[in-house]
Amino acid sequence: MVCFHHAGGGAGQFRTWQDSFGSDVRLLAVQLPGRQTRWSEEPMTDIGTMVEALVPPLLARLDRPYVVFGHSMGGILGYELTRRLGEEYGRWPRRLIVSATPAPHLRFGRPNPEGLEDEELVESLIAAGTLPAWVREDPELREMMLPPLRGDYAACRAYRHRPGPPLPCPMTVYGATGDTISSELLGSWGSYTTAGFTQQMYPGDHFYHLNPASGLLTDLAELVAADAAFPPAGDHTEGTAR
Numbered sequence: 073m074v075c076f077h078h079a080g081g082g083a084g085q086f087r088t089w090q091d092s093f094g095s096d097v098r099l100l101a102v103q104l105p106g107r108q109t110r111w112s113e114e115p116m117t118d119i120g121t122m123v124e125a126l127v128p129p130l131l132a133r134l135d136r137p138y139v140v141f142g143h144s145m146g147g148i149l150g151y152e153l154t155r156r157l158g159e160e161y162g163r164w165p166r167r168l169i170v171s172a173t174p175a176p177h178l179r180f181g182r183p184n185p186e187g188l189e190d191e192e193l194v195e196s197l198i199a200a201g202t203l204p205a206w207v208r209e210d211p212e213l214r215e216m217m218l219p220p221l222r223g224d225y226a227a228c229r230a231y232r233h234r235p236g237p238p239l240p241c242p243m244t245v246y247g248a249t250g251d252t253i254s255s256e257l258l259g260s261w262g263s264y265t266t267a268g269f270t271q272q273m274y275p276g277d278h279f280y281h282l283n284p285a286s287g288l289l290t291d292l293a294e295l296v297a298a299d300a301a302f303p304p305a306g307d308h309t310e311g312t313a314r
Contacts, residue, residue, distance in 0.1 A: 073139050073296060074130065074165075075101045076146030076153075078172075078279075079224035080203065080217050082108035085282060092289040097296055100133060102126065102149075106220040115223025119231045123152050131161060139167045139296055143281050145228055147173035151264070154239065164241045166299040168265075169292070171246040172253050172278055175260035176233035190218055197221070204279060242268040244295060246288065248280035249273050 073093065075086045083101035090099045104122060106115030116122050130153070142150030147170035158164040194214060197203035203221075207214050243265040247258045255273055262269045274286045281288055 073097055073099050073141055073292075074134075074150070074153075075099065076140070076142035076150045077102070077104070078144035078146055079228060080107075080197075080221035081143075081146075082220075084108050088284075089289060092293050093296065094293075096300070097293075098136075100130075102146075104220070104224075106223060107216075111216070115220045117223045117226040117230070119149060119152060119227050122149055122227065123156055126153060127156055130157065131163065134163060137300065138165050139169060139299055140165045141169040141171065141292070142173075143171040144173050144278070145224055147171055148176060148228070148231065151176065154241070155236065158239070158241070159236075164239075167242045167244060167295070168239060169244045169246065169295070170258075170261060171281055172248065172251055172258075174253060174257040175264060176231070177235075178257065178260055190214070193218070193221070238263065239265045240267055241265065242299075243270075245269070245271045246281075247271075247273050248276040248278065248286075250275070250277045251280070252278070 075083070075089070077083060077085055083103040086099060086101040089101075090097075093099060103110055104116060105113035116125070134157075140150040140154055142148070150168060151170065154165055154168050194203065194207060198205050198207070207217065243261055245258045245261045247253055247255060255271070258271055258273075261271075272291065274280050274288055276283055276286050280286045
């Protein structure tokens, strides 16, 4: 299972997830530049550039059937990676799982980091529910988070969806009842696949996926196990995703 983190986040948030899946599933958490184990690298500011950089190492690691999970910005990155790996290399995942983000054609009006002082940016993201409030109390962590935050949000604002055929793999979309990303916005992904679409809501806020009590990991483990019993996705069917 390939996992993509949210804007300003890192692969470390998935560190404990492997225990929920057992030995039959290998968890691969993507670490973008500018954070955690890659602090010394310059953050990327373009989704397309991220995809280009990730394709070669992922192709080298995907030696078995796989699923993709992406939270918030990671959902868009996971979607674009799925398209690239499938359309150009025929390596479609068994399922694309998107969490807490609207469909690509609705991703406008994201927070703009340009022109905002550090404190203003942090407060705007806390107010929007996309950064936990406890970040205020940790100046050192806040200072380390700001460069990748600015880079990731610049990438989100610059991103524009390129319409194309819907995915031939199933999609599952997750969200939280206390998040600003509503159930209706999450449902906007329904037209992006012809292979089956499901949606589920959990208690919590935008970061519900980090709370073991939410029940998400239990459901993910069952979903991935069920997908392992089905054959890989086939060719595209007719139609166009918005």
